[in-house]
Amino acid sequence: MKARSRRLPAEWEPVGAVLMAWPRADGDWAPYLPAVRACYRELCAAISRHAPVLLLSATPEATAQELAHLGTGRLRVWASPAQDTWTRDYGPITVLESRGPEGEAPLLLDFRFNGWGGKYQAGGDNRATAAAWHGGAFGLSPLEPVGLVLEGGSIESDGAGTIFTTSSCLLSPGRNPQLDKAAIETALIAQLGARRVIWLNHGELCGDDTDAHIDTLVRLCDPGTLAYVSCDDPGDPAAAPLQRLEAELQGLRTAAGGPYRLIPLPWPQARFAPDDGRRLPATYANFLILNGAVLVPSYGDPSRDQAAQAALAKAFPCHTIEAIDCSALLLQHGSLHCATMQIPAAVFQ
Template identity: 80%
Template sequence: MNALPSAICPRRLPAEWEPVGAVLMAWPRADGDWAPYLKEVRACYMELCAAVMRHAPLLLLSATAEANAQELAHLGKDRLRVCSSPAQDTWSRDYGPITVLQQLGSETETPLLLDFRFNGWGGKYQADGDNQATAAAWRGGAFGGAPLEAVEMVLEGGSIESDGKGTLLTTSTCLLSPERNPQLSQAEIEAALISHLGVERVIWLGHGQLSGDDTDAHIDTLVRFCSPGTLAYVACDDPSDPQAASLKLLEAELQALRTADGEPYRLIPLPWPRARFAPDDGRRLPATYANFLILNGAVLVPSYGYPPRDLAAQTALAKAFPAHTIEAVDCSALLLQHGSLHCATMQIPAAVYQ
């Protein structure tokens, strides 16, 4: 961890529970990686789009914008904007804009959209269209009049968690991956996060990764802020599971953490999902209940078709968010491309649309 005086940090990375103006998603393309599972995933996206639109407008990136606008019109035209997009994949969390709020000589916070470079999770997949998606949507007016700043550093939205008060949570496995920013040391990456995002301290976690995860341990698959002093995290209660040892070490790391005020975090363990496997090659899929979305008084929680553990996850998150409604969305189909609910969505703060 490192700390800098807030006086030199004019930007602030808001927490996800702050007011949201819209949610950015991308419709699954027929000619993309979803082709073998297109029927299943589009049904899932229809349900997810409807759930999002109960709580915020939806910005939907699409290669066939006009057709999708007509297909989804029944969800509510006044809450839906479909934008023509070069995006190839659906994981808008990782290539969508990261919004910071700036104080420019007054108490009013003004939004700035940061367009970090996206290279397909360290060059694992072709990502040129995804890397261009944010700038294309901005040029099309999707984000109102908010300015856009291009950042050459590789950074995915799912790799960082903010408490809205200057603390950033991430994993060393992901951000120090040599396939992302090989020219930068850990100290230089941390300095860049502090500078671009306006955070005051960066907490690096060194343990925990899900089998089948191709993000190199995104934090949003493992640990999430529920309030500045509360963390929900993946816990494995099966000592025979190959991931149990690493997740136990992650739990120990969290128990040792302290807030900026020196207090221990309130820790809420999330249940261990029942193992799911790919139908084609039998590889384990990275199911996780940590991949939830906080959205204007609601928490959208992924479920995976196993009621006992799905309901246990919803109960745990109800304790973390007592003032929110908890809504489940079946995300079993999203696992087939190694993602889930949070990965498929990116919140755009309300300040962008004031």
């Protein structure tokens, strides 16, 4: 396979559906179930205005009934073995393969998911994509299993061959210990059609258990624009790592050779877990780009919430900016982008 025969589309390209998973009553969400399901109802409703929702559930009939008001044309529910809700990390990563004069054809890649480097049990999540595909959730598009451990939240694509990731995540010993950096980069080139891989070496969020997923820190808004988490409080433990990240971004160049346009996002007010008091990894970088809209997490912090929305309005002048209260999602150390996986429109054509 030639590296340039396939590409990983950018998130701002046409979206055919968004994959999510309904919080299980017997899973990790049990202590917070009413709050998180209320958040999911709001999130499903917001997404369904822009793209259909494919919802995985352990109790599909009951879930479909609870969300029946969204309409069958905007919501489809599938029985699933998924244990957790973070479809960004175990859902399919869709590449588009060049077919010459025939254009591009989608291919769903089912990478291994091992609970963020073996931190959590993840057997059901690892089987979720194949189960949904066998059930017909992704139409007639083919599915290819891939032995590499890779989470969707650990990569960002500009749609033209540039892939962003972080060294602390993809080089963590719990994911692919048999592979060094060169081997992992070779795999990204082969599987995702990357022409260049940009490894970020700085930046981390307090409370993050993903080993610094790129989608918690830095996001592409267009091929030349990066939105990133910043912190101007020198007393905050995150300040120094995020300042080093900012300096690193300032030194990057686009594929065309120019500097990236950088849009700083505020560091949300500190939120803490009710059980152990640990700081939660709140981040405005965990937004979702849809057809003509950007859904942005909010955290009950009006000044910073509004500042983040204003910053992203500059980054996406042709999109509507819609805020979703994701305070409940923080309780399991995730947010809006983590809970969703866009499926390109080509999958359903």
